[in-house]
Amino acid sequence: MKILFVHPGPLLYTNVFLRLEPLGLELVAEAARRAGHSVRLLDLQVESHADYHRMIAEWHPDFIAFSCNYLANVPEIVDLAKAAKLSLPRSFICVGGHSASFTANAIVEHGEGAIDCVLKGEGEASIVKLLEAVAGDRGAITKVPGAVTSDGEGPRPAFVEHLDDIRPARDLVRKRHKYFIGVLDPCASIEFSRGCPWDCSFCSAWTFYGRSYRLLSPERVMEDLASIRERGVFIVDDVAFIQQRHGFAIGEAIARKGIRKNFYLETRGDVLLRNKEVLQFWKKIGLTYIFLGIEALDEDGLQKFRKRIPLGRNFEALEFARSLGIGVAINIIADPDWDEDRFRVVREWCMNVPEVVNISINTPYPGTETWITEQRRLQTRDYRLFDIQHAVLPTKLPLAAFYRELLRTQRVLYRKHMAWWTMPAFAGVLARLLLRGQTNFLRGIMNYSKVYNAEKMLADHARPVHYELPLPPRVATNERQAKSSQLYIHAPRGRAGRSIDDSTERFVEATRMGAST
Ligand code: B12
Ligand code: SF4
DSSP states (O other): EEEEEEEEOOOOGTTTTTEEHHHHHHHHHHHHHOOOOOOEEEEETTSOHHHHHHHHHHHHSSSSEEOOOGGHHHHHHHHHHHHHHHHHHTSEEEESHHHHHTHHHHHHHHTSSSSOEOOOOHHHHHHHHHHHHHHSSSGGGSSSEEEOOOOTEOOHHHSSSOSSOOOGGGGGSSSSGGGGGGTBBBBEEEEEEOSSOOOTTTOOHHHHHHOEEEOOOOHHHHHHHHHHOSSSSEEOSSSSSSSSHHHHHHHHHHHHHTTOOEEEEEEEEHHHHHHHHHHHHHHTTEEEEEEEEEOSSSSHHHHHTTTOOOOHHHHHHHHHHHHOOOEEEEEEETTOOOOHHHHHHHHHHHSSSSSSEEEEEEEOOTTTTHHHHSSSSSOBBBGGGGTSSOSSSSSSHHHHHHHHHHHHHHHHHHHHHHHHSHHHHHHHHHHHHHHOOOOHHHHHHHHHHHSSSSHHHHHHHOOOOOOOOOOOOOOOOHHHHHHHHTTOSSSOOOOGGGGGOHHHHHHHHHOOOOOOO
């Protein structure tokens, strides 16, 4: 079969700070290619809708598969699917990915017949079974693990048996030079592990993978790394280096091979403090930036987000990261309840720390516990506003004033951010990038005011809404525990599903707050 894999267009974020290769879709595409299909991949973050329509008209794919990791992309995907179905009524259209898995039935409904199936969970595991059913016995589609159609649903999605088996089809992406994060331009992405053993209430990374945590072998990581031409490498793991041993094994192999890259990773403050040596080692082999999720500036806030790391530990982690001499960025979640005073306190704090601070807005997402426990009513169900840059819960300040305060705070942070990227250490890097024609970072800087603009943010709320996110289930407090276990996409396998040693398991137990398995 001829299969077209499509990643939807950019979100707010993507046009300024970073744009990354569609790693998950590359893996799914490779699984299909290995099964003998002819595959192409279009990434609409860097190609246009006109390219998509041209590809449909000229290549006539038999099967079109969209990746939907972000809720905000749902309307775009539904419209693209409808357009394709009009011109190719016999094609089979499927949607997969993180957000699609949590909103599968709604997506099939929005498609009004254009979306034949949503395939939940890890795509490598079931795409080939779905392709076999589509080419042969279409009645068997509803038996494919993870498949959701208007005729019924298959069993729970299956896990990939060995993460080492499939390498991402990086060659299918046509404009690799367009991926970047800050001055890591160009930048590729790589996976060292999959899943997360913690259970933060605002996050769906753990519910998607059934609170499992699996590792790729250092050998497989090295093979993949050797195929990457870009100097910048974004490690996509939810929490990098949970276990020192794995981090050292990969790091030592990199050092032995003399591979020189600049790495970016994301981790937790307590993991950083527990595993200082591995980060010190990685600094020597090219770790350039880390991103720490602090989320809140007071203990109450941290409890609310179920991150049981005392604030003191978080600040200690920041100190340590600073001492390594690498760039550190942190995230803080702004609550719609914030008033002018709260924004002012945050601004002052942010100006007094050397790190780059990113502010996102507390947004309940399907698949998270806050989705079912949040008592405040959603002010909108427009998918496009669920990008953690828009307020979807009622704001204490009038919405316009909330955005003004938020943007004022972000602007202060942005100026600091720019000072960071352009400080003497980076000035040479910037000049070299421009000489090589890598302009993603510079374009991002220039896009800032166009993208982050209060009038535009407000106007986004006034757009006509064609597709609405279904309402969260209303549950009584004592039912919540039971409900939260139903959030899982992949079935939890308890302790056996987590590739961590006993001491790390105990550490996770002590720092998580849920009672999930
Ligand atoms: C790396 C990452 C990013 C990268 C983007 C990488 C990219 N180009 O896709 C960056 C840093 C840019 C990013 C940004 C954001 N992200 Co992000 N991100 C992640 C992260 C940590 C890992 C994604 C990843 O690459 N995983 C590894 C690959 C192999 O897995 P995968 O992409 O999920 O693909 C697998 C399956 O989903 C499935 N699949 C995927 N596509 C398809 C297609 C088909 C047809 C099929 C069958 C299956 C399938 O199979 C794949 C292989 O198993 C996830 C958390 C997570 N664990 O998923 C959050 C996550 C996806 N991000 C999230 C959010 C909120 C954001 C932001 C909005 C805000 C933010 N600050 O994080 C921005 C906005 C992004 C934008 N487009 O503008 C949320 C999604 C929430 C939602 N429901 O929409 C997540 C789940 C994190 C969370 N804590 O909840 N993100
Ligand atoms: S530590 Fe918490 S926020 Fe981070 S990925 Fe795991 S569950 Fe999500």
